[in-house]
Amino acid sequence: MARKLLFENINVPGIHTLEVYRQHGGYRSVEKALKTMTPEAVVEEVKTSGLRGRGGAGFPTGMKWSFLAKPEGKERYLVCNGDESEPGTFKDRYLMTHIPHLLIEGMIVASYALGAKTSYIYVRGEMMPQIRILERAIAEAKNAGLLGKNILGSGYDLELYVQPGGGAYICGEETALIESLEGKRGNPRIKPPFPAISGLYACPTVVNNVETIAAVVPIINDGGEEYAKFGVGRSTGTKLISASGNLKKPGVYEIELGLPVEEFIYSEEYCGGIANGKRLKAVVAGGSSVPILPANLILNTINGQPRLMTYESLSDGGFQTGTMLGSGGFIAFDEDQCIVRNTWNFSRFYHHESCGQCSPCREGTGWMEKVLHRLEYGHGKMSDIDLLVDVSKKIEGNTICPLGDAAAWPVASAIRHFRDEFEWHVNNPKEAMERNYGLAKYADPLPKLEEVASQN
Amino acid sequence: MLSVTEHKEIEFSSDLIKQFDEIVSRYPQGKQKSALLPVLHLVQAEYGWVSPEAMDKVAAYLQINPIEVYEVATFYTMFFLRPQGKYVLEVCRTGPCCLVGAEKIMNHIEKTLGVKEGEVTPDGKFSWRGVECLAACGMAPVLQIGPEYTFYENLTEESVDKLIENLKNKI
Numbered sequence: 191m192a193r194k195l196l197f198e199n200i201n202v203p204g205i206h207t208l209e210v211y212r213q214h215g216g217y218r219s220v221e222k223a224l225k226t227m228t229p230e231a232v233v234e235e236v237k238t239s240g241l242r243g244r245g246g247a248g249f250p251t252g253m254k255w256s257f258l259a260k261p262e263g264k265e266r267y268l269v270c271n272g273d274e275s276e277p278g279t280f281k282d283r284y285l286m287t288h289i290p291h292l293l294i295e296g297m298i299v300a301s302y303a304l305g306a307k308t309s310y311i312y313v314r315g316e317m318m319p320q321i322r323i324l325e326r327a328i329a330e331a332k333n334a335g336l337l338g339k340n341i342l343g344s345g346y347d348l349e350l351y352v353q354p355g356g357g358a359y360i361c362g363e364e365t366a367l368i369e370s371l372e373g374k375r376g377n378p379r380i381k382p383p384f385p386a387i388s389g390l391y392a393c394p395t396v397v398n399n400v401e402t403i404a405a406v407v408p409i410i411n412d413g414g415e416e417y418a419k420f421g422v423g424r425s426t427g428t429k430l431i432s433a434s435g436n437l438k439k440p441g442v443y444e445i446e447l448g449l450p451v452e453e454f455i456y457s458e459e460y461c462g463g464i465a466n467g468k469r470l471k472a473v474v475a476g477g478s479s480v481p482i483l484p485a486n487l488i489l490n491t492i493n494g495q496p497r498l499m500t501y502e503s504l505s506d507g508g509f510q511t512g513t514m515l516g517s518g519g520f521i522a523f524d525e526d527q528c529i530v531r532n533t534w535n536f537s538r539f540y541h542h543e544s545c546g547q548c549s550p551c552r553e554g555t556g557w558m559e560k561v562l563h564r565l566e567y568g569h570g571k572m573s574d575i576d577l578l579v580d581v582s583k584k585i586e587g588n589t590i591c592p593l594g595d596a597a598a599w600p601v602a603s604a605i606r607h608f609r610d611e612f613e614w615h616v617n618n619p620k621e622a623m624e625r626n627y628g629l630a631k632y633a634d635p636l637p638k639l640e641e642v643a644s645q646n
Numbered sequence: 647m648l649s650v651t652e653h654k655e656i657e658f659s660s661d662l663i664k665q666f667d668e669i670v671s672r673y674p675q676g677k678q679k680s681a682l683l684p685v686l687h688l689v690q691a692e693y694g695w696v697s698p699e700a701m702d703k704v705a706a707y708l709q710i711n712p713i714e715v716y717e718v719a720t721f722y723t724m725f726f727l728r729p730q731g732k733y734v735l736e737v738c739r740t741g742p743c744c745l746v747g748a749e750k751i752m753n754h755i756e757k758t759l760g761v762k763e764g765e766v767t768p769d770g771k772f773s774w775r776g777v778e779c780l781a782a783c784g785m786a787p788v789l790q791i792g793p794e795y796t797f798y799e800n801l802t803e804e805s806v807d808k809l810i811e812n813l814k815n816k817i
């Protein structure tokens with residue numbers, strides 16, 4: 191069993207309560223940080239750990255923290271991003287449900303490091319049960335003197351609140367999240383200024399993902415250097431992976447970064463292979479926004495190296511033959527799945543979720559949805575395929591926030607790797623309505639896969 | 647769309663106002679607009695939807711312009727701008743859920759309830775709609791029911807039947 195840093199105790203009965211959580215070493219990092227470390231030392235420790243933002247962007251957390259402006263007489267804020275809406279991603283829900291105090295503990299330490307006196311956890315509105323869980327846990331922590339005035343006699347004060355969203359994917363983008371927290375539509379802001387200078391209520395603000403904040407706890411407990419011993423290269427530590435789609439054992443897994451993708455999919459410790467004895471066709475490795483890869487390219491890089499679950503290995507080959515770790519939303523497609531249909535589905539999602547500020551995204555996502563719809567429903571033309579590529583190129587890079595890119599990449603990559611399937615839809619509209627294209631050459635050559643298949 | 651039906655005055659209960667007050671206290675002085683989303687959630691939980699009258703009241707309570715409430719209520723998909731069934735079944739329709747049969751579940755719900763997406767059953771008890779990824783893709787297919795957003799996972803046609811049956815028998 192691989193060692194875990196966040197979920198070591200997740201199966202302990204009652205771990206969601208303060209009492210049990212503390213019995214298992216909970217809130218040690220608060221004692222250590224507030225009583226024996228300066229805020230600067232906490233930031234340094236996080237820098238040393240090499241922790242990178244777990245929400246999708248992968249930006250070094252310590253560096254993000256050190257950018258926070260500290261003007262005299264102005265409040266500073268820490269806002270936790272629990273908006274979790276990237277299709278394929280459900281790790282934060284899992285963490286908040288089962289071990290809410292881990293997030294609260296991380297919030298206290300991180301707020302201390304940043305000098306925030308009021309912090310917010312922004313949770314998507316649909317997670318009302320999780321909001322209740324967090325509020326209960328916050329009340330427990332406050333009763334125990336871990337929140338509020340003069341925490342553990344350290345002289346440090348912190349109030350922590352949970353804020354519900356309203357069901358808008360875009361609020362996962364940090365400036366949209368800030369707008370939403372201010373009671374406005376979730377329209378991303380033009381940057382600069384960055385939130386580190388002018389964020390919530392025009393004050394310096396750091397926005398971090400739930401998992402990022404939780405990772406601060408083991409970093410402070412064991413030291414940044416210890417944390418950095420996990421993982422490989424610049425991908426340090428562990429990562430929560432949300433595994434979904436046609437897998438035998440979908441769910442949330444904490445992996446050490448560097449785990450081979452093949453092991454993650456096929457080993458019994460993790461996903462246990464493809465469900466129903468089927469074969470793997472494709473994978474979206476980091477949430478719906480990242481490029482989709484056919485089975486052969488997700489298991490091995492173009493140079494024949496085994497693909498690893500790291501920021502670097504997954505993006506090996508650039509967008510031509512690689513993808514991204516993103517938020518860790520790992521979606522597996524079996525041989526029966528239709529790539530055209532899924533691409534249409536994702537396009538509908540981005541069209542639905544575009545905030546509408548930038549024309550390329552507002553209009554382009556709608557066009558892509560329409561064109562993909564007609565391809566899927568047997569009215570497509572051959573020229574539609576290049577039209578899609580063209581539209582996606584004109585969205586990419588031309589919008590205020592990354593939603594435009596996120597909408598463009600899945601379409602561009604699906605056509606890049608599965609063009610024959612799109613063409614087949616055009617040439618065989620009737621047949622395409624009745625059956626799916628199947629595996630074609632995508633699964634070859636996959637010796638390990640055959641092995642697994644023969645065992646079943 | 648905002649539905650502009652006849653204007654009915656409403657009055658928030660003192661209990662509701664107390665909850666609003668507590669929410670407003672979470673933000674710095676003068677930043678009470680931050681309470682807008684949580685307040686709208688409470689309003690919807692109370693009335694089943696957010697009517698234009700309720701929005702005007704919220705604006706007055708938060709001392710902001712009504713338009714500031716309208717623009718927010720119309721932006722966020724969780725807020726219902728017209729009356730719904732007592733139970734709104736919200737089924738995830740996004741990619742990962744569709745890989746394991748969400749579309750079949752939606753068709754089944756449509757057939758069972760006998761109403762199209764967004765419509766209310768004649769007895770006023772149910773409506774349903776497809777929603778985007780609910781961050782539960784590993785337990786797909788899934789649906790949720792407000793106002794507490796209770797979650798139902800790994801749906802099958804049978805489990806949906808049971809759920810609807812149970813809700814029908816609830817008063």
Ligand code: FES
Nearest residue numbers: 738743780782783
């Ligand atoms: S796709 Fe349905 S919950 Fe994520």
